[in-house]
Amino acid sequence: MESVKTLFYMGICLSAWIITAADNLEPQVENVRWVSLDFKTVLTWTSKASDYAYTVLYSSDNNDWTESPDCIQVSESECDLSEQLIPYDRTYTADIRLDDDVRDYEGDPDVFPHTLSPPFNPFKQTNISAAEFTVEAVETKVTVNITDPLTGIHQRGKQLSIRDVFKNDLKYKISYHKSGSTGKRDIITDSSLAEVSGLDAGESYCFMVAAYIPSRARAAQLGAWSEQQCTDGHKNVLQELSLGAWVGAVFILLTVLIIIITVTVLCCRCCQQRNKSLQTSQSSAPV
Template sequence: MASLKSVLSLGVCLSAWIITIAAQNSLPQAQNVHWVSLDFKTILTWTTEGSDLTYTVLYSWDKTDWLESADCIQMLDTECDLTHNLQPYDRTYTADIQTEHEMPESDYPLEELSHVYSPQFNPYKESNISAANFTVEKVNKSTVIISITDPLTSIHERGKQLSIREILKSDLHYKIIYYKSGSTGKREVTSDSSKVEVSQLDPGQSYCFMVAAYIPSRPKTTQHGAWSRQRCTPGSNDTLQEWSLGAWVGVVFILITVFIITVTVTILCCKCCRQRNKTLQTTQSSAPI
């Protein structure tokens, strides 16, 4: 009798386990899991083919215990803002997306939920950096100062919104590309400062500038931020000083040609007038009195 009860108990447990596994396998898993991060605002996104599902997101770093994101517990959305969870920034994080029915019939143990793990992500090394604003100030005929405004992040500390420099500190550099207007040749300057002096420019020429954040300590794929829109300086108003020898030769040739044509036309007009006057005088003298 005891053995029969044992067999029945084993059968019940086995049936429950099979039902649990079947329920787990019937849950659509999160797909296309990836990180979207700009200026250290970091969002985990995914897609799903199911409906009436909720998601809970946990995160961990360096194989530590999993922590729940307080804003991403049993939610219906398919994205989770982990910006304020991924600190310190220079750590490698992994997220776990747990899927369950919106109205579960029972509480499944954690290990029996549908799990999908994200790729690893390090905000400090992988967050994209947006384009910086900058101004160009002329110092003299051959030198300008580029003043760059560090992009702001979504991070606030003590009521202050932090810039990327306050996070990246000495790792932040800027690259400046500039070229003479109308020319294809480009020059490049790298600086660890937000104020950069660019010298040895040709006086009177118009130059165009573009800047981008540059973090050489990062992997090559994420070293550069987005490039800014270009800003161009005006050329000199004294265009006569900028003319080449060929231009001057052309101008002189045109002036000489115009002079010759003018003189020729004037001479011809004078001859015509004299001829006309002479004809009139001859006609008048031959007329009967």
């Protein structure tokens, strides 16, 4: 009986200790993720802490940690690392450290709680936005002129395009179909200027383009698809007639032809009868 009471009291004490320890736990950073579009890369997170600031460190390929100069003792729950993640084709990991405003940080990374981000490679994982382009039709060919999307990276006063970063890894997928048809065709071009040939003269064709990086994993190869653009068709009146219109036109022509033939035959018969009557009357008249 005494042993049961002892276990009971021990259980109560252990529960109280667990509750007290949970209340004293430091708030943790959660939901850490990378948001990246055209190499503008922002690290975001959530935390229930209200009196804490955040310092973000980053490391590439497990090298030494470096503090992000724009994200030291910040109150926001995000950090723009676009300019720090260079070279682009490396795997980076970020460390978000909670810094208590009421205590001094003495340089020991274990003093404050910190949370690691998932690994991220800008070259292989940044999303690519939709490209703008123009189309120009000449006879049976259409020239597609694509403008490379700009990135969030500036170097030497110049804003880099995705071609500046991907270089020969960047290609474009062009999807097109005849206006009014559901059958689509795709071509891959290495250049931002492509020519689509073998089209039907005078027909209207619709085009869409997307950046294509075949060196990436399949799920990340395609950028966003552009808006659709169509060429102007130049059909003559006969080409624009549908099957029903052709049937109606043929029917009308046949009807008119039948009427003309019928009227002609009737007129001929009337003339023949009139001539016979005239001849009969002339032959029966007295000399």
